[in-house]
Amino acid sequence: MDASSDALSSALLDWYDAHARDLPWRSPPGAPPPDPYRVWLSEVMLQQTTVAAVKAYFAEFTRRWPTVKALAAASDAEVMAAWAGLGYYARARNLLACAREVAAQGGTFPDTEEGLRALPGLGAYTAAAVAAIAFERRAVVVDANVERVVARLFALDTPLPGGRTEIREKADAITPEARSGDFAQAMMDLGATVCTSRAPRCLLCPLSPHCRGRATGEPERFPVKAPKKAKPARNGRAFWIEREVDGEGHVWLVRRPGKGMLGGMRALPDDGWSARADGSGEGPLAGPWESAGMVGHVFTHFSLSLNLSVYLGNQCDSLAQEAGEWWPLDRIEDAGLPTLFAKAARLALAETGEEA
DNA sequence: AACACGGGGGC
DNA sequence: GCCCCAGTGTT
Numbered sequence: 001m002d003a004s005s006d007a008l009s010s011a012l013l014d015w016y017d018a019h020a021r022d023l024p025w026r027s028p029p030g031a032p033p034p035d036p037y038r039v040w041l042s043e044v045m046l047q048q049t050t051v052a053a054v055k056a057y058f059a060e061f062t063r064r065w066p067t068v069k070a071l072a073a074a075s076d077a078e079v080m081a082a083w084a085g086l087g088y089y090a091r092a093r094n095l096l097a098c099a100r101e102v103a104a105q106g107g108t109f110p111d112t113e114e115g116l117r118a119l120p121g122l123g124a125y126t127a128a129a130v131a132a133i134a135f136e137r138r139a140v141v142v143d144a145n146v147e148r149v150v151a152r153l154f155a156l157d158t159p160l161p162g163g164r165t166e167i168r169e170k171a172d173a174i175t176p177e178a179r180s181g182d183f184a185q186a187m188m189d190l191g192a193t194v195c196t197s198r199a200p201r202c203l204l205c206p207l208s209p210h211c212r213g214r215a216t217g218e219p220e221r222f223p224v225k226a227p228k229k230a231k232p233a234r235n236g237r238a239f240w241i242e243r244e245v246d247g248e249g250h251v252w253l254v255r256r257p258g259k260g261m262l263g264g265m266r267a268l269p270d271d272g273w274s275a276r277a278d279g280s281g282e283g284p285l286a287g288p289w290e291s292a293g294m295v296g297h298v299f300t301h302f303s304l305s306l307n308l309s310v311y312l313g314n315q316c317d318s319l320a321q322e323a324g325e326w327w328p329l330d331r332i333e334d335a336g337l338p339t340l341f342a343k344a345a346r347l348a349l350a351e352t353g354e355e356a
Numbered sequence: 357a358a359c360a361c362g363g364g365g366g367c
Numbered sequence: 368g369c370c371c372c373a374g375t376g377t378t
Contacts, residue, residue, distance in 0.1 A: 046373040053364060054373090087362030090375075123375045143373045161357080188373060197371060198367080228370085229359095261361075300361055339363060359378080366371085 009176040015206035016186035036109040036134035037068045043126045072103035081336025094121030111135045133181040140172045141184035145191025151223035152213030159224040236273020239283045240348040241311040250326035288312045292351040297340045
C-alpha cells in the first residue's frame with residue numbers, strides 16, 4: 001500500500017469511527033469482533049438482500065438458535081419455514097448444511113478465508129467478509145457497495161461483470177493490513193449512505209479528495225453495467241383444496257423439490273409452471289375447480305401470472321397417496337409459505353371467506 | 357461467461 | 368415500470 005492508499009484508508013476509517021451504522025450483528029468501530037456465528041448468519045442473510053429486510057429475520061433466528069450448534073440441531077422444515085419470505089432459498093439450505101458441518105467440527109468456524117470458503121454457501125464475498133469482520137484477517141471484501149465506491153474512486157468504466165477483475169485489484173490495493181474488517185464495513189456503509197447508486201452525496205464523502213469519479217463531474221455514471229435482459233412472462237395455476245379435519249378447516253400443502261424454484265419450501269400444489277415455463281394445467285384432483293382470481297409475482301428472471309383454482313368437489317381422499325399434509329387454516333401464517341404462495345393463500349381466504 | 361435463483365424498496 | 372440490493376452454485 002502506497003502513501004496515497006494509506007491516506008485514503010485512514011480517511012475512511014476516521015469517517016467510520018464517527019458515522020458507522022449501528023446494526024444488530026455488529027460491534028462498534030475498534031471494538032473486539034462479534035461472535036463469528038452472528039457475523040456468518042448476518043452475511044448470508046444479507047446476500048442480495050437489504051439491511052431493512054434482514055433485521056427481523058436475524059432477530060428471530062438468533063432468538064431461536066443462539067449458537068451454530070443449536071441451528072445445526074434444528075430440522076430442515078423449521079429452518080426453511082423461518083426463512084420464508086426472505087428469498088433465495090438455496091441460502092437456507094446451504095445455511096443448515098454449513099451449520100451442521102461446523103457443528104460436526106466442534107462448533108467452531110474456520111478462522112481463515114480459505115477454510116471459510118470451503119463451507120456451503122460461502123463464496124468469495126462471504127468468506128472474505130467473515131474472515132475480516134469476525135477474525136480480523138486482512139481480506140479483500142468486494143460486494144456491490146465496494147464495487148460502486150471503487151469504480152467511482154478510480155473512474156473505472158469497463159462494464160460489469162467484466163470490469164470486476166480490475167475493481168478487485170484496486171480494492172486490494174487500498175485495503176489496509178490493520179482493521180481490514182472495519183475497513184470493509186466502512187466501505188459498505190459509505191456505499192449505503194453516501195456513495196449511493198443514485199444521487200451520491202459527494203459533499204459528505206471522506207474520500208471525495210481522492211475520487212476521480214467525482215472529478216469527472218458525473219460520479220453516478222460509475223459503475224458501468226451491461227444491459228439487462230428482458231424478463232419473459234409466464235402463466236401457471238395453483239390449487240386451493242380445503243377440507244374439515246377434526247371439525248377444523250384445513251388446506252392441502254405440499255413440499256417442493258429440494259432444488260430449483262422455491263426449492264425445499266412448503267407450497268400450494270401447482271401445475272408445474274416453474275419447471276415447464278408454462279404449467280400443464282393439470283391439478284392434483286380431477287375437479288371441479290373454480291377460479292378465485294390471479295396472483296401476480298415477479299421473480300429474478302421471469303414474471304408470473306398465477307391462476308388460483310379452488311376445489312369444489314369432495315374427493316379429497318385420493319390425495320392421501322400424494323406427498324403433502326393438511327394444514328390448519330387458522331395457522332396458515334406459520335406454514336412458512338414463500339411470498340408467492342402466501343399471496344395466493346390470502347386471496348383464497350378472502351374469496352372463500354366471502355362465500356361462507 | 358452465462359444463467360438460475362426472491363423479494364422488497366426507491367423513485 | 369425500472370433499477371437496485373452485504374452473491375452463490377451450476378452448467
